[in-house]
Amino acid sequence: MSHSPLATISVPANGNNYTYGRPNGGITKITVHHMAGVLSAERCGQIFQNPNRHGSSHYGIGLDGEIATYVEEENTAWTDSNWDSNIHSVTIENSNCDTGGDWPVSDATFDSLVKLVADIAKRNGLGTLVAGKNLTWHSMYAATSCPGNYLRDRMNEIAEKANAINSQAPQPTPTPTPTPSTGFNVGDAVTLKNWVDYNGTPLRQTRDFYYISQINGDRAVLCADSVDGAVYCAANTNNLAKVGDAPAPAPAPKAFEIGDRVLPINWVDFTGTPLRQTRDYYFISQLAGNRAVLRADDANDGPIYAAVNTDNLRLV
Numbered sequence: 001m002s003h004s005p006l007a008t009i010s011v012p013a014n015g016n017n018y019t020y021g022r023p024n025g026g027i028t029k030i031t032v033h034h035m036a037g038v039l040s041a042e043r044c045g046q047i048f049q050n051p052n053r054h055g056s057s058h059y060g061i062g063l064d065g066e067i068a069t070y071v072e073e074e075n076t077a078w079t080d081s082n083w084d085s086n087i088h089s090v091t092i093e094n095s096n097c098d099t100g101g102d103w104p105v106s107d108a109t110f111d112s113l114v115k116l117v118a119d120i121a122k123r124n125g126l127g128t129l130v131a132g133k134n135l136t137w138h139s140m141y142a143a144t145s146c147p148g149n150y151l152r153d154r155m156n157e158i159a160e161k162a163n164a165i166n167s168q169a170p171q172p173t174p175t176p177t178p179t180p181s182t183g184f185n186v187g188d189a190v191t192l193k194n195w196v197d198y199n200g201t202p203l204r205q206t207r208d209f210y211y212i213s214q215i216n217g218d219r220a221v222l223c224a225d226s227v228d229g230a231v232y233c234a235a236n237t238n239n240l241a242k243v244g245d246a247p248a249p250a251p252a253p254k255a256f257e258i259g260d261r262v263l264p265i266n267w268v269d270f271t272g273t274p275l276r277q278t279r280d281y282y283f284i285s286q287l288a289g290n291r292a293v294l295r296a297d298d299a300n301d302g303p304i305y306a307a308v309n310t311d312n313l314r315l316v
Ligand SMILES: [Zn+2]
Pocket: 032, 033, 034, 079, 138, 144, 146, 147
């Protein structure tokens, strides 16, 4: 069930008056008709509710511009007096505002027609409308005066106005110019590498660190105590160093050497087996990675005491 949201009333055609589905077809165009009379959209629809009418359309637009749906777009309305045209078309009956002559329609009807044509084209992916191609009229397919000179002479105008509606694309969202990352963000706690401001004017340090309250390009405004604190200075981000996230200085590796006097911190050997203390200290006699062999009395030829993890040793 699909029809234009512009339709404000639904007057379903009798099932005798159209074909379910679009056998061997599919929507590729719109066909414009006139009612050859002055009717409301509802009244036109009532005609198609007559089971012996043998005719229908998808939509009707009344004298007052009201749009009605009669046949859902996925079904084939019998409007164009031409089967091959019907299976490819969404059809619109338009009330005249006078009978005979050029069969004029009211401005209200015409305005609704333009909007409905635009909506049908958009929802069905018909692309740019071209009169005589995907915006068609009844007399292209059958020996009829429908839709009358008035509408037929304005088919280009209908196409242009409908295309204009559909080309009103939403305003493109301006793409923000990417700001080169400085690596700093508002809220960062920083200190200065050199105690000068953005213009190079010397500064006197008043805090251990400051907070970035604004960043604009390479210019950062620093505040004391908090992001909302008193402004301290504007500084070049190239002259800032973050506080608190610098890599913690790696603990100095315990640079043990053969011959060092050491004691285990915990009395376990390299494999975790408990040790019994037998000396006030031991000598490292071998080192291999974090494995140190300890000897008693002498690093070179004292009795081997244990192998110990160097992480578990301290110098004495
Ligand atoms: Zn017609």
